[in-house]
Amino acid sequence: MNAINSIAASAYPISAEGQNHSDSALLQVRRLSHHYSLPRTRLLGPRPRLAVLHGVDFDLQAGRSLGVVGESGSGKSTLARLVMALDTPSAGSVRLLGRDLHRLPAAELRAARRDFQMVFQDPYASLDPRQRVGRIVAEPLQTLGATRQQQHERAAQALAEVGLRAGDAHKYPHEFSGGQRQRIAIARALVSRPRLIVADEPVSALDVSVQAQVLNLLQDLQQQHGMSLLLISHDLAVVSHLCDEVLVLYQGRVVERGTPGQLFSRPQHPYTQTLVQAVPRLL
């Protein structure tokens, strides 16, 4: 009950641990490495390993946005899953508000999840087709012990913030277009008033005109609530548009970092140069 009370008490509550670390970064990722085990190639042989991340380091300050770009297989989605504590890294740590997410006991991690939420790429796959939108959006509150009434109120509020109507809470996902579904996914991420949103390719499944609406929404919400945004994308223009700082990931290593202006006007690493050159330009 404590968690939900503090949500009600302030528009974007800072948890007790957070205040102790107000001068350090919201998110600290240190020497993060990860490998996957592949199927055996011989009956009794060892399982080969595929290393996907090598010693990734970065800080993300409260209220700032960080973009991660790279091609398929560069490890960017693995990075998102590790930051979200959906996978356990092979080495290294992810600290959010000073707590090492991968060392928290399961119950504490569940409670801590209200501080970091995720928006996935495909709004057709990330929403349960058999649940009503109101219930989908309120789901992150269930583990925080919110009452039914509180869940309803917060879901309606979150839907309003992403530009949907309160009446939409009673509909099912199939009644919405792709852009509206992505708004529902964003409302679900917002409902617990997180400090950090991790968005993995949030607009790549959307049409150009809808993509612009969702990007503006992410930008507005980030500014209104002072949230931090970790944006994973293969689209340099999207990252350039939304982010204060960008990491370029290549074969699991950070090969270059900087502001979008620096990085895309004067790319230093050969891989960044290839990426920037490959972006189609208009005449």
Add this chain to the structure above:
Amino acid sequence: MPLLEVSRLTIALPTARGMVQAVHDLDLTLARGQTLGIIGESGCGKSLTALALMGLLPDGARASGSVRFAGQELIGLDDAALQRLRGNRLAMVFQEPMTTLNPVHSIGRQVAEPLRLHQGLSARQARAQAVALLERVGIAGAGARLDAYPHQFSGGQRQRICIAMALACGPELLIADEPTTALDVTLQRQILQLLAGLVAEQGMALVLISHDLGVIAEHVQHTLVMYGGTVVEAGPTQAVFARLAHPYTQGLLAARPRLGGAHARLPTIAGSVPELAQLPPGCPFAGRCPHTEDACHAALPRAVELGGGHTARCIRLRDTP
């Protein structure tokens, strides 16, 4: 005589609410060796247009109007005659290479299949030809990988294999429907350059369908912009992008985030793409367009001639002789 001449192509699709018009009075012509791009968002009718050109419309769909390929009318042509054209003189590359390729057949067999079917080559001849095709599309060591299966290749390589299959019989017209949407930007560039090289080398005509304005602007000579089943703007690519005559084309371009265009709000197009069954009676863009007037709802505006073969359907435009 142009290679492809489409006039007043109209496609009706069966839906729960009866037949709806998904493509309305589409005209286009394409000569040998020319490239044409079709841009639009989901549901604008661009993929259906491609399928109609290939005679691959879904069951229950009805096409009317005329599609003439090298002088032969394709609408109403029987299946056997279409099959003789498809994969032979007409070929298509789809968005998702993994769903195009058959996972249980080796790539050598799949690339050789059209050669055996249409050109009657022997297994050995077709295999030799397949190696040459795979090498042409940039599969290194093709001879040794002929018996490999699609899952043993990366996404970019699979799309190259699909292109090799499409090219096998030296088609006169290649239709590529979002060929690079599933790929990374660096691979996208390689695949588009490969297609451009093949067009130049073989004198083939190319129809490239994409939602990405940058891809279209860089790679084709002529552009059609589709919205709600209607071609709202058409012309030489340079003229279309220089003038942006139709408000939808303007909105589409402005909504695109740009490298270095940091943090400004993106201009958006109000509302959302209407469903085909609920298209407004007049201009399909009326209501979402910032310049909507009463007259927009009355009737579909005619294609106004803007000079040099550039046309747009908007009542605010005047003919330029």
